[in-house]
Structure formats: C-alpha cells, structure tokens
Amino acid sequence: MVRNSKPSNSSMSSLTIDQIQAPIANDIKDFEKKFRSSMKSNVMLLDRIMTYIVKRKGKQMRPMFVYLTAHICGTAGDATHRGAALIELLHTATLVHDDVVDDANFRRGFFSINALWKNKIAVLVGDYLLSRGLLLSVQNNDFELLRIVSQAVKEMSEGELLQMEKARNLDITEDVYFDIIRQKTASLISSCCGVGAASVSASDEVVARVKLFGEKVGLAFQIKDDLFDYSTDERIGKPVGIDIKERKLTLPLIYTLSKSSWLEKKRIINVVKNENENPKKVRELINHVKAMGGIEYATTAMMKLVEEAKDLLAFFPDSVYKESLLGLVDYTINRDK
Amino acid sequence: MVRNSKPSNSSMSSLTIDQIQAPIANDIKDFEKKFRSSMKSNVMLLDRIMTYIVKRKGKQMRPMFVYLTAHICGTAGDATHRGAALIELLHTATLVHDDVVDDANFRRGFFSINALWKNKIAVLVGDYLLSRGLLLSVQNNDFELLRIVSQAVKEMSEGELLQMEKARNLDITEDVYFDIIRQKTASLISSCCGVGAASVSASDEVVARVKLFGEKVGLAFQIKDDLFDYSTDERIGKPVGIDIKERKLTLPLIYTLSKSSWLEKKRIINVVKNENENPKKVRELINHVKAMGGIEYATTAMMKLVEEAKDLLAFFPDSVYKESLLGLVDYTINRDK
Numbered sequence: 001m002v003r004n005s006k007p008s009n010s011s012m013s014s015l016t017i018d019q020i021q022a023p024i025a026n027d028i029k030d031f032e033k034k035f036r037s038s039m040k041s042n043v044m045l046l047d048r049i050m051t052y053i054v055k056r057k058g059k060q061m062r063p064m065f066v067y068l069t070a071h072i073c074g075t076a077g078d079a080t081h082r083g084a085a086l087i088e089l090l091h092t093a094t095l096v097h098d099d100v101v102d103d104a105n106f107r108r109g110f111f112s113i114n115a116l117w118k119n120k121i122a123v124l125v126g127d128y129l130l131s132r133g134l135l136l137s138v139q140n141n142d143f144e145l146l147r148i149v150s151q152a153v154k155e156m157s158e159g160e161l162l163q164m165e166k167a168r169n170l171d172i173t174e175d176v177y178f179d180i181i182r183q184k185t186a187s188l189i190s191s192c193c194g195v196g197a198a199s200v201s202a203s204d205e206v207v208a209r210v211k212l213f214g215e216k217v218g219l220a221f222q223i224k225d226d227l228f229d230y231s232t233d234e235r236i237g238k239p240v241g242i243d244i245k246e247r248k249l250t251l252p253l254i255y256t257l258s259k260s261s262w263l264e265k266k267r268i269i270n271v272v273k274n275e276n277e278n279p280k281k282v283r284e285l286i287n288h289v290k291a292m293g294g295i296e297y298a299t300t301a302m303m304k305l306v307e308e309a310k311d312l313l314a315f316f317p318d319s320v321y322k323e324s325l326l327g328l329v330d331y332t333i334n335r336d337k
Numbered sequence: 338m339v340r341n342s343k344p345s346n347s348s349m350s351s352l353t354i355d356q357i358q359a360p361i362a363n364d365i366k367d368f369e370k371k372f373r374s375s376m377k378s379n380v381m382l383l384d385r386i387m388t389y390i391v392k393r394k395g396k397q398m399r400p401m402f403v404y405l406t407a408h409i410c411g412t413a414g415d416a417t418h419r420g421a422a423l424i425e426l427l428h429t430a431t432l433v434h435d436d437v438v439d440d441a442n443f444r445r446g447f448f449s450i451n452a453l454w455k456n457k458i459a460v461l462v463g464d465y466l467l468s469r470g471l472l473l474s475v476q477n478n479d480f481e482l483l484r485i486v487s488q489a490v491k492e493m494s495e496g497e498l499l500q501m502e503k504a505r506n507l508d509i510t511e512d513v514y515f516d517i518i519r520q521k522t523a524s525l526i527s528s529c530c531g532v533g534a535a536s537v538s539a540s541d542e543v544v545a546r547v548k549l550f551g552e553k554v555g556l557a558f559q560i561k562d563d564l565f566d567y568s569t570d571e572r573i574g575k576p577v578g579i580d581i582k583e584r585k586l587t588l589p590l591i592y593t594l595s596k597s598s599w600l601e602k603k604r605i606i607n608v609v610k611n612e613n614e615n616p617k618k619v620r621e622l623i624n625h626v627k628a629m630g631g632i633e634y635a636t637t638a639m640m641k642l643v644e645e646a647k648d649l650l651a652f653f654p655d656s657v658y659k660e661s662l663l664g665l666v667d668y669t670i671n672r673d674k
Contacts, residue, residue: 041495042495043495043498043499043502044502045498045499045501045502046495046498094464097460097464098460120501121498121501123434123435123460124494124497124498124501125494125498127431127434127490127493127494128491128494128495128498130467130490131487131488131490131491131494132491134471134483134487134490134491135484135487135488135491138480138483138484138487139484141480143475143478143480146471146475146483147472147475147476150468150471150472150475151468151472153464153467153468153471154465154468154469154471154472156464157461157462157464157465157468158378158380158383158465160457160461161380161382161383161458161461161462161465162380162382164382164457164458164461165380165381165382
C-alpha cells in the first residue's frame with residue numbers, strides 16, 4: 001500500500017477506499033459487530049432480514065466519517081461505536097423505506113427487502129431499525145449524539161419534501177438548491193462528523209467545526225451526484241438525464257437558466273415540464289447546459305466547497321487519520337458511481 | 338352531565354368520551370396547541386399536510402391515558418404535554434406509514450395522506466413526524482419519556498412482524514397470541530401510562546404499576562378488537578371475518594382449535610388457509626367458533642384483564658381523574674368500533 005508521506009491540505013490525493021480505511025480497520029470491525037448485535041431480535045423473520053441487510057452493506061462511508069472524525073478529535077471508544085451504529089441503523093431504516101416508496105427491486109446489487117418480502121414487512125423493518133437505534137442511545141445516555149442525529153433526520157425529510165415541492169413549480173433558485181441539498185444530503189454527513197467528535201467529548205467549538213466540515217463535504221458530494229446526470233460515461237451508476245425526467249432542477253441547469261434570455265428559459269422549462277420523457281429533447285437540453293458552461297460552473301462550486309472543507313481540517317494536527325479523512329473528501333468527488 | 342357520586346373499582350361505569358374527558362379538557366386543549374406547534378415547518382407542502390393531519394384527529398385516547406395517569410400520580414405539567422405530544426407524533430407517524438403499506442385511501446373518514454399526496458410524500462411525512470417527536474424530547478432532556486416510548490416503538494414493530502410470521506404457519510398458541518397483542522397493541526397504551534407517570538416524576542414502582550395497568554387495558558382492548566371479527570352487528574367499524582381472511586388467528590379461534598379433535602383442527606386450518614376468500618365457509622367457521630364457546634372464552638379473558646387493571650388502580654386515592662380513568666377502561670371494552 002503506497003501512501004503520500006506527508007499529508008497536504010490543498011493537493012488532491014487519490015487513496016483507494018481500502019487505503020482510506022486502513023487506520024480504522026479495527027474500528028470498522030468492532031462497529032460491524034456492534035451493528036449486528038444491535039439488530040438482534042427474537043422474531044425469526046426479523047432476524048433473517050437483519051442478516052440479509054448486514055450482508056449487503058455498502059462502502060461504509062458513514063461509519064468512516066464517524067471514526068476518522070473521532071480520531072482527529074480524541075480517542076475513539078465505545079461511544080464512537082454506538083454513535084456509528086446509531087447513524088447506520090437510522091440510515092438503513094430510511095433505505096428500507098425508500099425501497100418501498102420507489103418500488104425498487106434492487107439495492108446495491110441485491111434484491112430489496114420489499115422485493116423479497118412484502119411492503120408491509122419492509123416498512124415495519126424500517127421502524128424496527130429506527131427504534132433499535134433510539135434504544136441503543138437512550139440506554140447508554142448518549143443524548144448529545146441523539147440530539148445531533150435527530151436534527152439530521154428532521155432535515156433529511158424536510159429537504160426531500162422541499163425538493164418535491166419545488167419540482168412541482170420549477171421555480172428553484174441557486175439559494176433554494178443549496179438549501180435542499182444541505183438538508184437532504186449534507187445534514188447526514190455533517191451529523192456523522194458531529195457524532196464522531198461528540199463521542200470523544202470534543203468541545204462545542206470543535207463539534208461545530210467538524211459539522212461544518214461535514215456539511216461542505218456533503219454539499220460537494222451531492223453536486224457530484226447531480227453532475228452524473230450530465231455525464232456521457234456509460235460506466236457511472238446512474239442513468240443520464242434521470243434528474244431531468246424527474247423534474248429535479250440541479251446546479252448545472254439552474255445556472256444555465258440564470259444565464260438565459262426569457263425566451264430560452266421558457267423553452268428549457270417546457271422541455272423539463274412536458275418533454276422530459278423524450279430522450280432526444282433531454283439530450284439536447286444536456287448539450288445546451290454544457291455549452292452554456294453549466295457543468296463548469298457546478299464543478300467550480302464543488303471544488304470550492306472541497307477546499308473550504310479541507311481548510312477547516314488545518315486546525316487539527318497531522319496524523320494518519322487526518323490523511324485518511326482528506327483522502328475520503330477527495331474520494332467523494334472523484335468516485336465514478 | 339351525570340356522573341356516579343362514588344368511584345367504584347369493580348362495577349361497570351358507562352361514561353361517554355366527553356364525560357371522561359371533562360376533568361382534563363384544558364389539558365387536551367394545551368396538548369393540541371403543543372402538538373400543532375411541534376409539527377410546524379417552513380416547507381409549505383409539509384405545513385399543509387400537518388394542518389390536514391391535525392384536522393382529522395381521532396378520539397384522543399392516547400393523550401387521555403397520558404393525562405389521566407399523570408393526574409393520579411401527581412400534577413400534570415409541561416413535561417406531561419411534551420410526553421403526550423411525543424406519543425401522538427410517533428403514533429401519527431406509524432398511521433401515515435400504515436396507510437402507505439395498506440394502500441388505504443381513507444383514515445377516520447378522511448382521505449389518507451398517500452391518497453391525496455404521493456406514497457413517497459407519506460413516507461417522508463412519517464419520518465418527519467418521528468424526528469419532530471425525538472427533537473421535542475431531546476431538546477427538553479425528557480430522556481426517561483424517550484426511553485419508555487422507544488421501547489414501545491420497538492415492541493410494536495416486533496409484534497406486527499411476529500404476527501405476520503405466525504400467519505404464514507398458522508401454528509399460533511394462546512401464549513404466542515398474548516405475546517403478539519402485548520407487543521403490537523398493549524405496549525403503546527402501557528407507554529402512555531408510563532409517560533404520564535414519569536412526566537410527574539413518579540417513583541419507579543409507580544411507573545411500573547401504571548405501565549402494567551396500561552398493558553392489561555391494552556390487552557383487553559385488542560381482544561375486544563378481535564371479537565369484532567365475530568360480531569354480526571352491521572354497525573361496528575370492521576368488516577366481519579376480515580381477520581380470518583388475513584389468516585390472523587385470534588383468541589376465539591385459538592381456543593376453538595385447542596378444544597377440537599385432530600380432524601376438526603385440520604378442517605378449520607384448511608378453511609383459514611385455502612377457503613378464506615369464500616364468505617360461506619368463513620361464516621360457517623364463525624358459527625362453529627361461537628358454538629364451541631370461543632366468544633365466551635375470549636370475553637371472559639378480556640373481563641379478567643379489565644378487573645386486574647382496575648385493581649392496580651385501587652392503590653391510588655379516589656379523585657375525578659381516577660374516576661375518569663376507570664371510565665376510560667370500561668370505554669375501551671364497551672366501544673362499538
């Protein structure tokens with residue numbers, strides 16, 4: 001494994017997920033044990049579903065943010081494990097619910113819970129996971145962690161609903177866009193970092209600093225995700241133009257609209273509103289956004305957020321953990337799915 | 338308004354809901370204010386939905402258990418209001434989720450959230466309500482209340498899942514039946530009473546006593562609900578035989594099975610399994626259960642629970658609140674829907 005000998009805040013590192021995880025490999029193992037045991041139930045059906053959920057785990061981005069932040073703020077311990085499990089339980093609950101809502105049959109290459117079992121079971125499993133997260137926290141008096149995470153759950157649902165409200169009217173400005181992605185995406189990564197710091201009893205100032213760091217990373221993460229919609233690379237994880245089909249206006253298009261004449265604007269809105277099922281029209285719109293510099297504008301905004309996030313870490317002494325955290329920031333905007 | 342001059346533990350009172358509510362009318366008003374304000378959002382769509390939810394409120398049984406228990410244990414105050422709001426937020430969240438799952442278009446005579454808006458919105462609204470309940474508690478350091486309620490949320494989802502697991506195999510015993518209804522129904526009423534007592538800083542013993550009281554009332558409530566399935570009265574709220582159609586084995590049928598020969602048992606299971614869509618066969622089964630004394634057996638079990646519940650209240654001094662609470666117990670088993 002090759003790593004840069006000296007961590008640097010400004011240059012781009014390109015650590016792989018394994019390299020980023022290396023300093024916290026034991027933590028992640030402990031976390032997985034904690035996570036599994038926090039899902040145990042004496043209902044057989046539930047236990048079978050839980051085993052399935054554990055098996056299809058993703059890249060563990062959220063626990064990584066929790067542990068790396070805990071380590072740069074102090075010494076990760078039991079409260080950190082519980083914090084990581086709390087967030088993962090709540091996150092898994094929302095994924096299981098999302099599968100029901102979207103009628104999705106797959107998640108991370110596996111069948112979704114609702115595809116294998118029934119919708120009703122999936123909703124109940126989501127509620128069960130939520131309650132286990134709550135119990136884990138209240139039984140251990142982790143009230144500060146719970147405070148941070150509850151705020152994130154509220155913001156995530158509000159952000160999604162705000163986005164749906166705006167998708168109806170197509171009257172979204174850049175400010176509203178940032179409000180939406182701050183709530184629906186950045187709040188979770190921000191709370192991962194906040195939980196990491198609070199779990200090692202960091203001061204309020206330090207907790208606020210890493211939460212702001214997480215928020216900026218989360219905003220950059222979502223802009224990257226929204227940029228995928230304009231990619232022509234077949235290998236990425238998301239079908240091109242799907243956001244337009246769902247009438248989601250994201251930064252590249254919002255910028256383009258702001259630079260367009262009244263007539264052009266009307267034409268664009270018409271495509272999003274009435275011709276969003278027409279692949280040719282959607283492709284034309286994507287090309288127009290590119291020509292207008294929408295991709296460049298969004299990429300610049302994303303890079304600026306990444307630099308601001310990294311600057312917030314300059315405050316902490318250099319360490320393998322800090323190096324990994326910087327690597328994780330770069331990973332969020334360099335990933336290809 | 339006519340009320341008994343002397344509260345009695347053993348005799349049946351028959352107070353109306355309005356009479357039961359009279360001593361806590363101001364509390365309920367305060368609660369409604371608190372509940373409304375705890376749902377406020379700056380997302381317009383969300384605010385519209387919340388206004389709608391408040392409008393279609395039910396009989397307020399849960400807040401009534403919270404306030405009446407608080408009053409017999411001490412002096413109801415701000416924590417009691419927050420406790421009642423916490424429970425109602427969580428309960429409303431599960432109702433909104435249930436509507437999605439069941440694809441229900443009506444709830445309490447109103448259109449359901451998912452019928453008026455979309456499924457996705459309904460799931461998000463449920464999550465939002467949950468998070469508001471959590472925040473209300475963590476922001477006010479109501480950790481004891483949160484502990485009681487989290488346990489109930491866990492049990493409710495486990496109970497429902499246990500019931501679904503058993504519905505597959507039709508291998509349910511009386512013990513398992515009581516486990517299921519204890520978890521899926523009684524745990525919520527039990528937690529209402531626990532929250533009421535804990536909100537006025539009652540001792541652990543008193544909290545345990547009223548939780549047990551609530552559990553017994555909740556068990557009786559569910560047996561009553563299950564008995565509706567065998568009613569021939571058209572006015573009741575539930576279509577007759579629906580439990581059998583959904584392969585739910587409840588106490589009258591479980592008793593009948595336990596009293597049946599091997600051959601009879603096989604015949605009954607066959608109806609539930611393979612002929613549960615045949616109205617004639619279902620009606621025959623209902624008549625058989627009646628003839629075997631299944632209704633009587635379940636009614637006796639219900640009455641025994643009610644008496645045990647009332648006996649637990651003998652410990653508390655007589656008061657208008659205690660009188661109302663006893664009236665509420667009777668109401669739960671005398672209601673006709």
